[in-house]
Amino acid sequence: MQSDSPLIKLDAVSKHFGEFQALKQVSLEVGLGEKVVICGPSGSGKSTLIRCVNRLEAHESGTIVIDGIELNESPQNLRQIRAKVGMVFQQFNLFPHLTVLENLMLGPVRARKLPREQARETALNYLGRVRIPEQADKYPRQLSGGQQQRVAIARSLCMEPEILLFDEPTSALDPEMINEVLDVMVELADSGMTMICVTHEMGFAKKVADKMVFMDHGEIVEEATPDKFFSAPDSPRCQDFLEKILHH
Amino acid sequence: MFVKRPKRKILVLALPVLLSGCSGDWGWYVVDPTTPTGLTNLKFLLSGLYYTVSLSLIAILISVFVGLLVALPGLSQKRYLRRINRVYVELVRAIPILVLILWVYYGLPQVTGLSIGVFWAGVIALALSDSAFQAEIFRAGIQSIDKGQYEASHSISLSYPDMMRFVILPQAIKRILPALGNQLVYMLKMSSLVSVIGMQELTRKANELVVSEYRPLEIYTILVLEYLVLILIVSAGVRWLERKMKTDER
Numbered sequence: 001m002q003s004d005s006p007l008i009k010l011d012a013v014s015k016h017f018g019e020f021q022a023l024k025q026v027s028l029e030v031g032l033g034e035k036v037v038i039c040g041p042s043g044s045g046k047s048t049l050i051r052c053v054n055r056l057e058a059h060e061s062g063t064i065v066i067d068g069i070e071l072n073e074s075p076q077n078l079r080q081i082r083a084k085v086g087m088v089f090q091q092f093n094l095f096p097h098l099t100v101l102e103n104l105m106l107g108p109v110r111a112r113k114l115p116r117e118q119a120r121e122t123a124l125n126y127l128g129r130v131r132i133p134e135q136a137d138k139y140p141r142q143l144s145g146g147q148q149q150r151v152a153i154a155r156s157l158c159m160e161p162e163i164l165l166f167d168e169p170t171s172a173l174d175p176e177m178i179n180e181v182l183d184v185m186v187e188l189a190d191s192g193m194t195m196i197c198v199t200h201e202m203g204f205a206k207k208v209a210d211k212m213v214f215m216d217h218g219e220i221v222e223e224a225t226p227d228k229f230f231s232a233p234d235s236p237r238c239q240d241f242l243e244k245i246l247h248h
Numbered sequence: 249m250f251v252k253r254p255k256r257k258i259l260v261l262a263l264p265v266l267l268s269g270c271s272g273d274w275g276w277y278v279v280d281p282t283t284p285t286g287l288t289n290l291k292f293l294l295s296g297l298y299y300t301v302s303l304s305l306i307a308i309l310i311s312v313f314v315g316l317l318v319a320l321p322g323l324s325q326k327r328y329l330r331r332i333n334r335v336y337v338e339l340v341r342a343i344p345i346l347v348l349i350l351w352v353y354y355g356l357p358q359v360t361g362l363s364i365g366v367f368w369a370g371v372i373a374l375a376l377s378d379s380a381f382q383a384e385i386f387r388a389g390i391q392s393i394d395k396g397q398y399e400a401s402h403s404i405s406l407s408y409p410d411m412m413r414f415v416i417l418p419q420a421i422k423r424i425l426p427a428l429g430n431q432l433v434y435m436l437k438m439s440s441l442v443s444v445i446g447m448q449e450l451t452r453k454a455n456e457l458v459v460s461e462y463r464p465l466e467i468y469t470i471l472v473l474e475y476l477v478l479i480l481i482v483s484a485g486v487r488w489l490e491r492k493m494k495t496d497e498r
């Protein structure tokens with residue numbers, strides 16, 4: 001990995017859902033260790049954008065290159081990219097029939113082919129990092145939403161990814177549980193992880209973001225440093241959006 | 249629990265009512281275990297149990313396996329794979345079981361040149377017929393699993409077989425367990441049709457005894473009770489399994 005080429009490079013990426021164009025020629029670069037926060041009104045294409053990065057949605061045109069590997073039809077490329085890219089979902093998507101520990105060990109054992117003992121150690125280590133080591137033998141439904149999301153983060157980390165994608169990770173949580181998840185995310189950011197977060201938690205964004213991206217109608221409308229983004233965004237649509245969500 | 253008791257009482261009450269027919273035209277002596285002939289006859293009837301059970305169990309195992317294999321292409325994004333699933337299900341589902349049994353036993357050896365015994369002809373016919381239904385059950389069960397489970401599996405780069413084996417199927421099977429139980433009950437009953445090609449299972453044994461003893465009422469009543477007991481045991485087993493799987497998650 002050369003230091004001058006970005007870790008993630010999206011170039012003129014487009015995507016339709018039937019008639020509806022979810023992404024219009026979107027280009028974005030994310031460097032190693034960079035934290036990008038994407039916000040925008042619902043239906044603006046921000047979730048679709050990060051879901052294209054690990055091909056949960058296949059883009060139709062444009063190119064996506066991750067760590068020098070192009071994301072395309074090739075199953076081999078896809079496998080390599082998915083091994084580098086972790087994802088945390090709004091609805092957690094934990095495996096309900098497996099214990100917390102089994103949730104964390106499944107990927108390392110089956111996909112990374114780690115020996116069980118080592119996978120277990122890794123899992124317990126990350127469970128400690130998200131501060132719920134005592135929940136290892138419980139089932140997801142026995143945990144609170146905040147705990148479940150932290151397990152989901154730990155599950156991604158067990159794959160030792162280079163990039164973590166967060167798709168509105170706190171939107172399904174009760175307000176009192178949002179901070180425990182954000183705290184873990186801030187710690188991750190401090191550890192140097194490359195992150196792309198779709199979120200409306202602007203306090204979190206101000207704290208960790210290197211770059212702010214505002215999307216509307218499938219386009220990137222504003223891309224700026226947090227300082228500029230929050231004090232003097234160029235586009236009126238972005239100003240308008242920020243006014244609405246920062247009002248209270 | 250208290251819901252089950254009245255059912256049992258009704259069963260227990262029904263037996264004496266049936267058996268009280270002894271005094272009239274009923275001739276229970278044919279299966280009276282206290283007489284030597286009765287005991288021999290009874291043993292003869294029960295000796296079909298082995299084939300009924302082994303036939304049904306082997307057939308259901310094969311049909312679950314084949315059903316799963318047929319269900320998977322039915323869930324594919326690719327049209328031609330879904331088409332294969334549809335054609336199989338529609339075709340197999342359209343053949344009456346009795347017809348399939350006759351065809352497999354008399355027809356298949358001519359097509360393949362291999363002679364298969366009565367037992368395996370029965371197993372193949374029952375399994376084939378049931379597999380179309382199993383395929384539909386599996387498809388519905390797998391489709392009921394949340395899309396997020398697939399996405400999470402992809403995000404930790406599980407391969408398709410691993411995703412199915414460790415994430416999707418364990419959850420789907422739990423949901424379709426009652427339907428699988430139904431199919432097993434259905435299979436036990438349908439196995440009686442294999443008697444037409446000479447399989448020595450419960451129904452065939454009863455038929456043979458009726459021919460020699462001329463007591464159809466009593467002998468077929470015993471036959472009914474044999475299936476009833478068998479199926480009640482299976483139902484209890486399935487319910488136990490369901491409960492066990494549920495408590496596993498707690």
